[in-house]
Amino acid sequence: MKHLCVIFDLDGTLVDSEKLCNQAFIDLLPFINESVDSLICRYRGRKLALILADIEIRYSVKLPIDFEATYRQKVNELFEFYLQPVTGVPEMLQKLEYPICVASSAPIAKIRQALNVTNLSHYFGDSLFSSYEVCSWKPDPGLFLYAAKKMGFLPESCVVIEDSDVGIQAANSAGIYALKYSTEEKAETQNNVFSHMKYLGKRLDNIYAMKCDRS
Numbered sequence: 001m002k003h004l005c006v007i008f009d010l011d012g013t014l015v016d017s018e019k020l021c022n023q024a025f026i027d028l029l030p031f032i033n034e035s036v037d038s039l040i041c042r043y044r045g046r047k048l049a050l051i052l053a054d055i056e057i058r059y060s061v062k063l064p065i066d067f068e069a070t071y072r073q074k075v076n077e078l079f080e081f082y083l084q085p086v087t088g089v090p091e092m093l094q095k096l097e098y099p100i101c102v103a104s105s106a107p108i109a110k111i112r113q114a115l116n117v118t119n120l121s122h123y124f125g126d127s128l129f130s131s132y133e134v135c136s137w138k139p140d141p142g143l144f145l146y147a148a149k150k151m152g153f154l155p156e157s158c159v160v161i162e163d164s165d166v167g168i169q170a171a172n173s174a175g176i177y178a179l180k181y182s183t184e185e186k187a188e189t190q191n192n193v194f195s196h197m198k199y200l201g202k203r204l205d206n207i208y209a210m211k212c213d214r215s
Helices: 018-026 036-043 048-059 067-082 089-095 108-117 141-153 164-173 196-212
Strands: 005-008 099-103 128-130 158-162 177-181
Touching: 005 141, 018 036, 018 067, 036 048, 036 099, 067 108, 089 196, 099 108, 099 141, 108 128, 128 141, 141 158, 141 164, 158 164, 158 196, 164 177, 177 196
Parallel strands: 005 099, 005 158, 099 128, 158 177
Antiparallel strands: none
């Protein structure tokens, strides 16, 4: 194993869950008149409590006190039937030569379910870290710093793989190099952005070589 720890976000990075998570809002709250893609754009990477508060403000409603539990159950059901890994992730993980872990804003139960359903759990074992463990949500750096420490690495010896701007902010605040996964047009022309998981291994090798040259 090469001495570079790769810290993966979960939703939208390892598993194609963003559409399912936002479809659950539309299924449960008929007054939402936005598309799934619009909700993804607004809420990607955000803490659920903040999302629910935003929905209440924008639609002038008071959600039921048990709505979070109802929502999580709906997401669980959608995951069991429809969740898939992001294209290219299984092949990428199979070839990766770096220590890896998951650091997600989701509860640990959701992380485990998503990885189990998509047959990715064996790549990570128990190297799973949740914002709920440390009470720190992106864009705060606490989760990534916690994951790096638990994995036995300094921040400068880690790379974060994210799909959200708040996740990139968190990595930058933690002093950790970050790569953003994006399927948007011309993604590959932007610095620190890649558009397909098949490109990640080479990106990491380049980062590793650069860090070795500096040491």
